[in-house]
Amino acid sequence: MSAGLVTATLRPGSVVTRGKIVMAYEDRSGTATAGGPLSALPDIRASLQTRILYATPEMADFVKTGGLGEVAAALPRALRRDFDVRVLIPGYPSVTRAFPYIPVVGRLEGHAGLPACQLGLVETADGLRVYVLLCPELYERDGSPYGNARGDFADNDIRFGRLSLAAADLALGADPAWAADLLHLNDWQAALAPAYLAWRGARVPSVLTIHNLAYQGLFPRENLGRLGVPDYAFQMNGVEFYGQLSFLKSGLYYASHVTTVSDTYAREITTPDAGCGLDGLLRTRAAQGRLTGILNGIDESWDPRTDPHLATRFDADDWKGKRANAETVRRQFGIAVSRGPLFAIVSRLVHQKGIDLSLEMASTIVENGGQLVVIGQGESRFEDALRGLARQRPDAVGVRVGFDETDARRMFAGSDFLLMPSRFEPCGLAQMYAQRFGSLPIVRKTGGLADTVEDGVTGFTFSETSGGGFAGAVRRAFETFAQTKRLNAMRRNAMGRTFGWDLAASSYAGLYSRAMGNGAAQRWRAA
Numbered sequence: 001m002s003a004g005l006v007t008a009t010l011r012p013g014s015v016v017t018r019g020k021i022v023m024a025y026e027d028r029s030g031t032a033t034a035g036g037p038l039s040a041l042p043d044i045r046a047s048l049q050t051r052i053l054y055a056t057p058e059m060a061d062f063v064k065t066g067g068l069g070e071v072a073a074a075l076p077r078a079l080r081r082d083f084d085v086r087v088l089i090p091g092y093p094s095v096t097r098a099f100p101y102i103p104v105v106g107r108l109e110g111h112a113g114l115p116a117c118q119l120g121l122v123e124t125a126d127g128l129r130v131y132v133l134l135c136p137e138l139y140e141r142d143g144s145p146y147g148n149a150r151g152d153f154a155d156n157d158i159r160f161g162r163l164s165l166a167a168a169d170l171a172l173g174a175d176p177a178w179a180a181d182l183l184h185l186n187d188w189q190a191a192l193a194p195a196y197l198a199w200r201g202a203r204v205p206s207v208l209t210i211h212n213l214a215y216q217g218l219f220p221r222e223n224l225g226r227l228g229v230p231d232y233a234f235q236m237n238g239v240e241f242y243g244q245l246s247f248l249k250s251g252l253y254y255a256s257h258v259t260t261v262s263d264t265y266a267r268e269i270t271t272p273d274a275g276c277g278l279d280g281l282l283r284t285r286a287a288q289g290r291l292t293g294i295l296n297g298i299d300e301s302w303d304p305r306t307d308p309h310l311a312t313r314f315d316a317d318d319w320k321g322k323r324a325n326a327e328t329v330r331r332q333f334g335i336a337v338s339r340g341p342l343f344a345i346v347s348r349l350v351h352q353k354g355i356d357l358s359l360e361m362a363s364t365i366v367e368n369g370g371q372l373v374v375i376g377q378g379e380s381r382f383e384d385a386l387r388g389l390a391r392q393r394p395d396a397v398g399v400r401v402g403f404d405e406t407d408a409r410r411m412f413a414g415s416d417f418l419l420m421p422s423r424f425e426p427c428g429l430a431q432m433y434a435q436r437f438g439s440l441p442i443v444r445k446t447g448g449l450a451d452t453v454e455d456g457v458t459g460f461t462f463s464e465t466s467g468g469g470f471a472g473a474v475r476r477a478f479e480t481f482a483q484t485k486r487l488n489a490m491r492r493n494a495m496g497r498t499f500g501w502d503l504a505a506s507s508y509a510g511l512y513s514r515a516m517g518n519g520a521a522q523r524w525r526a527a
Contacts, residue, residue: 191251333398
């Protein structure tokens with residue numbers, strides 16, 4: 001072999017060392033051959049990496065309604081160090097508008113009532129490849145990914161059955177140039193994919209991540225036919241859930257492995273109280289070693305030293321900078337200048353998040369010299385109640401229904417405390433954002449909140465939604481605010497916490513390897 005030339009047949013266990021392929025890798029499509037100058041090693045590296053398809057209904061680059069969108073933007077990027085990762089997302093208007101041209105790399109046949117569609121492939125500015133499911137009749141609509149002002153779209157079973165089937169198709173060669181070795185599926189919207197593979201007799205490993213067990217994708221039994229679900233699958237050991245078709249249960253039953261987004265939540269969902277009727281199946285998966293909690297992370301942009309959204313950047317030794325952001329928040333929300341503590345709510349305004357508990361606590365906060373600012377949207381009853389509270393006390397309460405990234409980041413930076421009394425919280429990201437910006441979270445000890453907030457060190461926790469637990473935590477926050485030395489020590493502790501994606505990515509890498517068996521998900525390495 002001439003100097004500077006690499007030529008080899010690739011089989012399992014390939015390793016590149018000193019510019020030579022010393023072992024080889026063979027994928028399901030057959031033996032591949034790679035050759036070229038040493039400058040081509042990045043392409044050879046890609047051929048050695050396990051190919052992961054990350055299927056998601058939302059991604060913060062284009063559209064997000066909550067934490068899933070943030071995770072779908074960050075985790076695939078963190079995984080790229082070790083894997084050939086591509087994302088699959090429906091072609092919503094916000095996705096198709098982001099690219100002047102979307103090359104079509106595959107055409108997907110219809111199935112039962114699922115329409116035929118095209119598969120586009122684009123690349124983000126930082127090189128992440130994204131498959132776009134092009135089906136205007138399903139996805140080119142105003143509103144959120146799931147509905148509009150009139151409610152959920154009536155054909156969401158078709159819309160996300162099509163997404164699930166596209167993920168399965170991409171494991172079976174829908175793109176002639178790339179086939180997934182493993183599917184990483186997110187929430188009910190992609191959870192039929194392993195079922196479609198099983199019904200076709202295809203063995204492709206899959207990982208299903210539950211971001212919130214309460215959302216299960218339930219549809220009438222009569223919809224089985226239009227989704228192409230075989231009648232024999234409508235049973236307890238299949239897709240049936242109390243007489244309905246459950247997308248999420250289908251994934252729990254057919255996926256190789258199930259994850260959720262914190263250790264504590266993984267334990268909680270195996271109990272009747274938090275299992276949403278699926279606790280029996282989840283206990284079985286846990287006993288089989290097929291249920292794992294992997295804590296989400298947050299990306300590096302959440303850094304008060306560099307964040308361009310902030311009015312003033314600061315660090316853990318610059319409390320003047322934090323106060324400057326507080327002054328900006330007070331001006332933007334139209335509340336009075338104050339020396340008292342500033343409390344914030346950055347949240348979906350729904351029952352799960354304990355918004356009713358925060359509303360009950362608002363009078364205590366204001367009567368004790370505190371102020372409250374709120375941003376979010378959700379249930380109209382909570383939106384109306386918060387607006388009414390702001391009208392009653394415009395000097396101390398500011399409310400914005402909706403969401404703005406700059407406002408939210410400034411609230412984390414300017415507030416002293418974040419209210420997050422969630423009834424359940426699979427992971428939660430707001431409490432991580434708050435800590436990085438020196439705002440001490442006040443949280444119920446559940447799910448990811450229990451895993452990320454240390455009581456009296458980086459925030460305040462309580463156990464019960466009744467019996468004065470939340471009130472006691474708020475009282476301790478006021479007491480801490482009056483003790484400057486203790487307050488600043490807790491802020492430094494909170495800002496010193498690291499919630500990066502490296503640990504989560506490493507955990508998923510090990511999980512992929514186990515799902516594929518005997519170390520098939522291999523890391524490329526060069527000496």
